[in-house]
Amino acid sequence: MAYELFYWPSIQGRGEFVRLALEDAGADYVDVARGSSKDGLGIRAMMRVMEEAAHPPFAPPFLRDGNVLIGQTAEILLYLGPKLGLVPKSETGCLWAHQIQLTVTDLVAEAHDTHHPLSVERYYEDQKEEAAERAADFRKHRIPKFLDWFETILARNPAGGKHLVGRSTTYADLSLFQIVEGLSYAFPKAMKRILKTTPRVVALHDAVSERRRIKAYLASERRIPFNEDGIFRHYPELDA
Amino acid sequence: MAYELFYWPSIQGRGEFVRLALEDAGADYVDVARGSSKDGLGIRAMMRVMEEAAHPPFAPPFLRDGNVLIGQTAEILLYLGPKLGLVPKSETGCLWAHQIQLTVTDLVAEAHDTHHPLSVERYYEDQKEEAAERAADFRKHRIPKFLDWFETILARNPAGGKHLVGRSTTYADLSLFQIVEGLSYAFPKAMKRILKTTPRVVALHDAVSERRRIKAYLASERRIPFNEDGIFRHYPELDA
Numbered sequence: 001m002a003y004e005l006f007y008w009p010s011i012q013g014r015g016e017f018v019r020l021a022l023e024d025a026g027a028d029y030v031d032v033a034r035g036s037s038k039d040g041l042g043i044r045a046m047m048r049v050m051e052e053a054a055h056p057p058f059a060p061p062f063l064r065d066g067n068v069l070i071g072q073t074a075e076i077l078l079y080l081g082p083k084l085g086l087v088p089k090s091e092t093g094c095l096w097a098h099q100i101q102l103t104v105t106d107l108v109a110e111a112h113d114t115h116h117p118l119s120v121e122r123y124y125e126d127q128k129e130e131a132a133e134r135a136a137d138f139r140k141h142r143i144p145k146f147l148d149w150f151e152t153i154l155a156r157n158p159a160g161g162k163h164l165v166g167r168s169t170t171y172a173d174l175s176l177f178q179i180v181e182g183l184s185y186a187f188p189k190a191m192k193r194i195l196k197t198t199p200r201v202v203a204l205h206d207a208v209s210e211r212r213r214i215k216a217y218l219a220s221e222r223r224i225p226f227n228e229d230g231i232f233r234h235y236p237e238l239d240a
Numbered sequence: 241m242a243y244e245l246f247y248w249p250s251i252q253g254r255g256e257f258v259r260l261a262l263e264d265a266g267a268d269y270v271d272v273a274r275g276s277s278k279d280g281l282g283i284r285a286m287m288r289v290m291e292e293a294a295h296p297p298f299a300p301p302f303l304r305d306g307n308v309l310i311g312q313t314a315e316i317l318l319y320l321g322p323k324l325g326l327v328p329k330s331e332t333g334c335l336w337a338h339q340i341q342l343t344v345t346d347l348v349a350e351a352h353d354t355h356h357p358l359s360v361e362r363y364y365e366d367q368k369e370e371a372a373e374r375a376a377d378f379r380k381h382r383i384p385k386f387l388d389w390f391e392t393i394l395a396r397n398p399a400g401g402k403h404l405v406g407r408s409t410t411y412a413d414l415s416l417f418q419i420v421e422g423l424s425y426a427f428p429k430a431m432k433r434i435l436k437t438t439p440r441v442v443a444l445h446d447a448v449s450e451r452r453r454i455k456a457y458l459a460s461e462r463r464i465p466f467n468e469d470g471i472f473r474h475y476p477e478l479d480a
Contacts, residue, residue, distance in 0.1 A: 054396050055336050058343045058389050072342040096295050102312040103298045117357050119377035137359035156294050
């Protein structure tokens with residue numbers, strides 16, 4: 001049976017990390033909230049699951065696999081990794097991939113806060129000054145700190161610096177690709193500088209973009225373009 | 241062999257969620273950075289692990305168990321849960337406990353940002369105005385949203401509303417106890433109001449505080465008092 005992915009239909013957002021894994025594996029899945037209410041899909045169908053489930057996730061994305069319902073992006077990937085062949089079989093490998101994904105999660109939350117430093121309840125336009133300060137800090141301190149960590153763990157990988165975990169592609173590699181894509185969309189000037197210091201991260205990003213199914217996915221209509229409702233937003237005034 | 245916990249020695253912070261699990265289980269552990277450099281412990285010993293490990297965590301806390309090194313609070317608990325008997329044996333139970341812990345992680349990050357909305361590089365005193373706005377939003381919207389979710393999942397637990405997962409105590413229960421403690425320290429006025437709407441959360445908090453080993457731990461010197469270097473800080477001007 002097809003996996004059912006539940007996420008907001010008009011943004012890449014956190015759901016994109018799951019979409020990339022499903023797409024790379026060629027998995028059969030339904031992107032529920034992007035479907036039509038005529039077919040029992042759409043946002044209402046997603047909200048209904050959250051309202052009725054015994055184990056309701058705090059927020060999308062979540063995944064249904066038969067009777068199993070799983071929330072939190074990193075946990076969805078922890079669950080899917082072995083099924084999709086996107087993680088090593090060893091416990092150590094699974095834990096390391098998950099730890100990297102949890103660090104991606106932290107970075108994503110900080111990226112979001114650059115345009116919403118005061119409140120998610122209010123518009124960006126109502127917190128632009130504070131966003132400028134937070135974004136400056138993010139560009140100067142936080143992006144370099146995170147990307148330097150990714151560069152370091154690539155360099156220290158005993159199996160060589162081409163993958164984050166072991167010697168083959170994991171969902172962590174796909175997620176780092178998405179981080180580079182998202183940050184480069186939001187902060188093109190800053191990222192152009194920063195990526196010069198992280199050659200292994202760049203090489204991994206480029207290698208992922210050339211993977212057959214990823215390439216096809218990125219060129220398809222299933223890939224929602226970045227936009228200013230998502231997590232990675234391009235506001236020129238926040239970049240430098 | 242004793243577990244080795246690595247975390248900043250002068251705050252509860254994120255490490256406290258791990259300490260509570262180890263303490264409740266009566267596990268043998270060394271709180272490495274709180275030890276003396278004469279014994280090969282202390283902060284330097286912690287930093288050395290981060291500098292040299294093949295799989296360096298992005299930040300403390302992390303745990304060493306023989307050859308296994310694990311970072312990220314929620315992943316440490318995912319790993320320790322079965323070993324400490326603080327999670328059900330079923331995969332569903334383990335995943336649900338972990339999902340709850342990941343939501344605790346999100347809440348902790350937001351609690352931290354109430355006093356550092358613009359930058360972790362700068363002092364609270366340099367971002368007090370913005371902190372007041374972020375804290376007001378946190379009190380009004382975010383604490384109620386998170387605590388309402390905990391109340392809901394307690395109410396929907398088919399095994400009864402006394403535990404978050406199944407019918408016995410898990411690390412998720414201990415973590416919710418710590419959330420209530422921390423938020424009540426930081427925002428006593430707001431929490432007094434909000435907790436009136438979440439009786440199951442209050443009952444679970446109270447039950448955890450009466451557990452034999454937790455009670456002994458809380459009364460011991462091993463429990464670091466809350467303070468204004470940690471995540472949950474009491475700045476009266478941020479409460480109302």
